[in-house]
Each structure stands twice: as C-alpha cells, then as structure tokens.
Amino acid sequence: MQYNNLGRSGLKVSQLSYGAWVSFGNQLDVKEAKSLLQCCRDQGVNFFDNAEVYANGRAEEIMGQAIRELGWKRSDLVISTKIFWGGAGPNDKGLSRKHIIEGTKASLKRLDMDYVDLIYCHRPDSSTPIEETVRAMNYVIDKGYAFYWxxxxxxxxxxxxxxxVAHRLDLIGPVVEQPEYNLLSRHKVESEYLPLYSNYGIGLTTWSPLASGVLTGKYNKGTIPPDSRFALDNYKNLASRSLVDDVLKKVNGLKPIADELGVTLPQLAIAWCAANPNVSSVITGATKEYQVEENMKAISVIPMLTAPVMEKIEAIVQSKPKRPEAYR
Incomplete structure (x- = not known):
C-alpha cells in the first residue's frame, strides 16, 4: 500500500481507503464489520471514512465498537466523519456553529473516540455564512475534537x-475535498477544482469509484442482483437514473481493456481514479472480505495505466470534461 499526503498537509492516508456508507448499519453489523475492517488493515488501509448521517448514526457506532473490540492502536488509524444531517430538528442539520459543535460531540460519542483525524462539512449550507462555518471548524480543531477539516x-x-475567510482571520482552511469521482463523473475533479490544487494545496478523498457498482459490470444484463446496493429500497431511484443503455454500453466497452490487462473491471476503475495525482485516497466500499481483497489489488493495476491504455479507456467512456480556457 502507498501512503499519500492529504493534499499539502502532513497527514498520510492510504491510497485506497474504506467507507462505511451504505454497508455499516444497513447491510452489516459489528461482527461482519470487524472482519471487513481487519481485512482492510491486513491490506495496509489506514483511513476509514464515516458520517453522522450514515444509517442515522448507527454506522459510527458500529465502526467505533468494531475498532474497540479489535484492539487497534488509535495512532495507526485515520478516522473521518462528516457533519451536516444530524436529525430532524431545525438545528440538527446544516453548518451552523451550534450544529457543527454539537454534531461533532455526538459523533465522537457514537464512535467512542476522543477525536477524529478529519472532519468534513458534508455539503455546503446556503443558510449559514461561510465565516461562521470556518470559525466553528477551527473551534473544533482548537478543542482537539479533530485535527484537520x-x-x-x-x-x-x-x-x-x-x-x-481563513486567510483574513488567520485561521485554518479546509485541506481536503471529498467529491464523487469515477469514469462517468469527472467535471469537478478534472476541471472545476483545478485552481484549488495549486492555490490552496487541496487534497481529494474521492467516493464512488465504481459509480455505485455500475462500473463492476454486474448490472449489464439488465437485472439487479438481490444482494446489490441497487436492490435496497433507498437506492431504487438511483438505479433507474444510472442503469441507462448508454452507460451500460460504455461499461461493456471497458471489459476488453480489463481483460487485456488481466484485471477485473472494478480493479481497472479504482486504479484509474487512484492514478490521478490530485487524488490523495480513493474511498472504496465492500460488504464481503473477498470484495475488499479484490478492490485492493487495484494498487498493482496503477502502473499498467500507461498513456496508450488511458487513451483506449477515454475512447470508450468519452467523458473527459473540457478544461476552462483560463487553466490550459
């Protein structure tokens, strides 16, 4: 496993990481979580991602209990959580000072940890001034509840x-952004964020490298496997938007490239994301140990992605965003 600096910070995160979204609390409980997390650690993963909204807080409880029972040394781990959707009350969501501080404390209680290494603003909040959010995140860091935001x-x-705001007030700015990034969703990472990498040293921990499983090829026969994400009630709308003929045709077109390299489609898709030098870590998901092991093999695929191979991939997906004139 390779460990990359999180943007311009000194924090080292594994090139591939594991996220609790969907799985913990929805598909997995503590026992299964322990075996998955141990499998990740055996593969060199040190970065584990969560959020207050995942399974309404249950995902944090499961991760915290699993790590406690595994007896891991806390300093060996990079744990992140995200604040925005904390409950039904008017002050239980958003990025107000009140919710950031109360939500962070609640997350730490569920995780049974004194701190998280990294805390994210899970979405922008148009109803809260950004200055209030920046000040609140700095308070969280000053109190030792998190090390980076x-x-x-x-x-x-x-x-x-x-x-x-951070520069004006001599405060700490955000060191990382967590966007969706995969072969089918590229605009933010490859176009919109370009000035952020050089101007602020922003790192990326990207999510959904397999486009919610679409890039695994398992949906290409037009059926939804009963144990897949799209079989869950919460994801049926996403399935209807994602499983369109044009997308499935592209996935089918990638299969021969993967076969030629002697790798699986998921490994190709994950390696492609990790090969972007602006990506600090690619957050993977899995519900079974063999999936973790297969996903982690993507590390060895990255050197295979030569310029000619990348051109072949591009010819199939044709999803490269146009770079703004100012950044060329």
Missing part, C-alpha cells in the same frame, strides 16, 4: 471563499 461536494467558489 475539509469539505464534501462543495463548489470551487465556496472552497475559495472558505480559504479567503
């Missing part, structure tokens, strides 16, 4: 504004 699915403009 970042954003998830913010726009380049919003991240720039957060950094402008």
């Amino acid at each position: 970042g954003t998830s699915e913010w726009s380049s403009q919003q991240i720039t504004e957060a950094w402008s």
Whole structure:
C-alpha cells in the first residue's frame, strides 16, 4: 500500500481507503464489520471514512465498537466523519456553529473516540455564512475534537471563499475535498477544482469509484442482483437514473481493456481514479472480505495505466470534461 499526503498537509492516508456508507448499519453489523475492517488493515488501509448521517448514526457506532473490540492502536488509524444531517430538528442539520459543535460531540460519542483525524462539512449550507462555518471548524480543531477539516461536494467558489475567510482571520482552511469521482463523473475533479490544487494545496478523498457498482459490470444484463446496493429500497431511484443503455454500453466497452490487462473491471476503475495525482485516497466500499481483497489489488493495476491504455479507456467512456480556457 502507498501512503499519500492529504493534499499539502502532513497527514498520510492510504491510497485506497474504506467507507462505511451504505454497508455499516444497513447491510452489516459489528461482527461482519470487524472482519471487513481487519481485512482492510491486513491490506495496509489506514483511513476509514464515516458520517453522522450514515444509517442515522448507527454506522459510527458500529465502526467505533468494531475498532474497540479489535484492539487497534488509535495512532495507526485515520478516522473521518462528516457533519451536516444530524436529525430532524431545525438545528440538527446544516453548518451552523451550534450544529457543527454539537454534531461533532455526538459523533465522537457514537464512535467512542476522543477525536477524529478529519472532519468534513458534508455539503455546503446556503443558510449559514461561510465565516461562521470556518470559525466553528477551527473551534473544533482548537478543542482537539479533530485535527484537520475539509469539505464534501462543495463548489470551487465556496472552497475559495472558505480559504479567503481563513486567510483574513488567520485561521485554518479546509485541506481536503471529498467529491464523487469515477469514469462517468469527472467535471469537478478534472476541471472545476483545478485552481484549488495549486492555490490552496487541496487534497481529494474521492467516493464512488465504481459509480455505485455500475462500473463492476454486474448490472449489464439488465437485472439487479438481490444482494446489490441497487436492490435496497433507498437506492431504487438511483438505479433507474444510472442503469441507462448508454452507460451500460460504455461499461461493456471497458471489459476488453480489463481483460487485456488481466484485471477485473472494478480493479481497472479504482486504479484509474487512484492514478490521478490530485487524488490523495480513493474511498472504496465492500460488504464481503473477498470484495475488499479484490478492490485492493487495484494498487498493482496503477502502473499498467500507461498513456496508450488511458487513451483506449477515454475512447470508450468519452467523458473527459473540457478544461476552462483560463487553466490550459
């Protein structure tokens, strides 16, 4: 496993990481979580991602209990959580100072940890001034509840504004953004965020490298396997939007490239994300140990992605965003 600096920070994160979204609390309980997390550690993973909203907080409880029972040394781990959707009350969501601080404390209680290494603003909050959010995140860091803070699915403009506030007030700005990034979703990472990498040293921990499983090829026969994500009630709308003929045709077109390299489609898709030098870590998901082991083999696929191979992939997916004139 390779360990990359999280953007310009000194924090080292495994090139591939594991996220609790969907799986913990929805498909897996503590016993299964322990075996999956141990499998990740055996593969060199040190970075584990969570959020207050995952399974309504149950995902944090499961991760915390599993890590406690496994007896791992806390300093060997990088644990992250995300704050935005904390409950039904008017102050239980968003990025107000009140919810950031109360939500962080609640997350730490569920995780049964004194701190998380990294805390994200899970979405932008148009009803809260960015200055209030930046100040609150710095309070969280000053109190030792988290060591670094970042954003998830913010726009380049919003991240720039957060950094402008941080510079003006001599505070810590966001060191990382967590966007969706895969062969079918590329605009933010490859176009919109370009000035952020050099201007602020923003790192990326990207999610959904397999486009919610679409890039595994398991949906290509037009059926949804009963144990898959799209079989869950919460994801049926996403399935109807994702499983369109044009997308499935592209996935079918990638299969011969993977076969030629002697790798699986998921390994090709994950390696492609990790090969982007602006990506600090690719967050993977899995519900079974063999899936973790297969996903982690993507590390050895990265050197195979030569320029000619990347051109072949591009010819199939044709999803490369146009770079803005100013960044060429």
